[in-house]
Amino acid sequence: MKDLLLIAMFAALGACSAGLLGWPVVRLLRRRSVALSLFIVALVTVLAMTAGTLAVARAMFLSHHDLGVVITVTSMAAVVSLVTAALLGRQVVAGSRALTAAARTVGSDAGFTAPGRPLGSELAELSAELSATSARLAESRRREQALEHSRRELIAWISHDLRTPLAGLRAMAEALEDGVAEDPGRYLTRIGTEVDRLTGMVDDLFELSRIQAGALTLSPARVSVYDLVGDAIAGADPLARERGVRLEGAEVAAEPIEVDGREITRVLANLLVNAIRCTPADGVVAVAARREADEVLVSVTDGCGGIPEPDLSRVFETGWRGGSARTPRPAEAGAPGPHHGDTGAGLGLAIVRGIVEAHAGRASVRNVTGGCCFEIALPSAAALG
Known part of the structure; x- marks a missing residue:
């Protein structure tokens, strides 16, 4: 030893x-x-x-x-x-x-190219993380490019949409000033309509800017989706009658949700006005609400004939209006709200998505027979306790 x-x-x-x-x-x-x-x-x-x-x-x-x-x-x-x-x-x-x-290929257009030779477990794990990071960077770049493209389109469209009513206002004002207007009362009414349209466009731009900046302030309270849908249908009914469209709301469940009632009412009004304007005369716009799991689903189904599949993913983009025409449509008398829930600037559905996502919900659209169905999902107050 x-x-x-x-x-x-x-x-x-x-x-x-x-x-x-x-x-x-x-x-x-x-x-x-x-x-x-x-x-x-x-x-x-x-x-x-x-x-x-x-x-x-x-x-x-x-x-x-x-x-x-x-x-x-x-x-x-x-x-x-x-x-x-x-x-x-x-x-x-x-x-x-x-x-x-x-x-060095991380974030490039070609994407990350993993080494061809075998690597140790630590280096292989690092390679996998670099690949995932590259994919996230590419997705972020695509999202940024889409947002930039959308922003440029919005600026171009808003500039055109502002120029059109302003030119009309100037012409009518000059006619009144020169005393050549045959019916001054009609001119004044038309001026008021165009001012309402411009006011609505500015309001929508302000609302959208608040949403995109994350500055939208919500005051949630427990309300019944049945009451919200009822108020929205009542507000849109004059426009529906004028367009010859029938509103239906029989399948609306009285489910509680905790939301900002004013903002969700605006969401429903935008969806209803959009559906009414896209539905031909004698058509039907149906509103339904039901609870699924921890969500309350509210849907607005119209008779527009459907949206082309390539455009379905763009419906909620800022400035999208589903057509090449960029001139606002004439306002309908008796429609709800000062600017009828739609300024023609293609902001209504973008505002819908922004407000719904601010409530931790989601907005979607799909084609159905004869038209399309817009659906918003909101957290159920019953599930929240």
């Missing part, structure tokens, strides 16, 4: 001596190549093993032959260990360089 302790002591002294000499070298080279660091670690390990072995061999007074055998075996083991460490270091460096080259 005493001999074993003595051997352990000599081995520890030899190994510690090599370790103390190697540690400063490892510290100095910690910012250098990984391959060099691996080689130095292997070298320190080999030197520690060799020093401990030689210290024990000398302490045991081995013969020159036996000492030569120990030194030979130790040297061969050291050579194999160092060669293996060098090869491993080169493999790690090659994988790291390949991943570095691949990382």
Whole structure:
């Protein structure tokens, strides 16, 4: 037992001596190549093993032959260990360089291209994360480009839509000023209508800007969706009568929701006015509400004949109006609200989506037989407790 302790002591002294000499070298080279660091670690390990072995061999007074055998075996083991460490270091460096080259493609138009050579588990995990990051960057870039395109379209359309009523207002004002208007009362009525349209357009732009800036302030309260739908139908009824469209709301459940009643009423009014204007005379606009799981689904189905499939994903985009014409349609007398829930600027459905998403809900549209169905999903107050 005493001999074993003595051997352990000599081995520890030899190994510690090599370790103390190697540690400063490892510290100095910690910012250098990984391959060099691996080689130095292997070298320190080999030197520690060799020093401990030689210290024990000398302490045991081995013969020159036996000492030569120990030194030979130790040297061969050291050579194999160092060669293996060098090869491993080169493999790690090659994988790291390949991943570095691949990382330069993150966020490019072509997308991230993973290295073709096999990688270690850590580098492979990093490669997968870079690939996911590149995909997120590409999606963010596409979203940004779509928003920029939508913003430019909106500016162009709003500029046109503002120019048209302003030109009309100027012409009518000049006619009244020059005294050439045959029916001044009709001109004044028309001026009031155009002012209402411009006021509605500005209001919609302000509302949309608040939504997109996240500055929309909500005052939620528990209300019945039945009451909200009833108020919206009552407000849209004059426009429906004038257009010869029948409103139906028989399938509206009295489900409680916790929302800002004023904002959701605006959502329903926009959907109803949009549906009425797109439905031909003698058509039907049906409103329904039901609860599914933790949501209350409110749908407005019209008879517009359907929306082309390529346009379904654009319906809620700012400025989208489903046609090439950009001139606002004439206002209908007796329609609800000062600007009839629609300024012709293509902002109504964008406002619908913004308000619904501000309530942690979602808005969607799908084609149905003879028309399309707009649906908003709102969290149920019963599910919230």
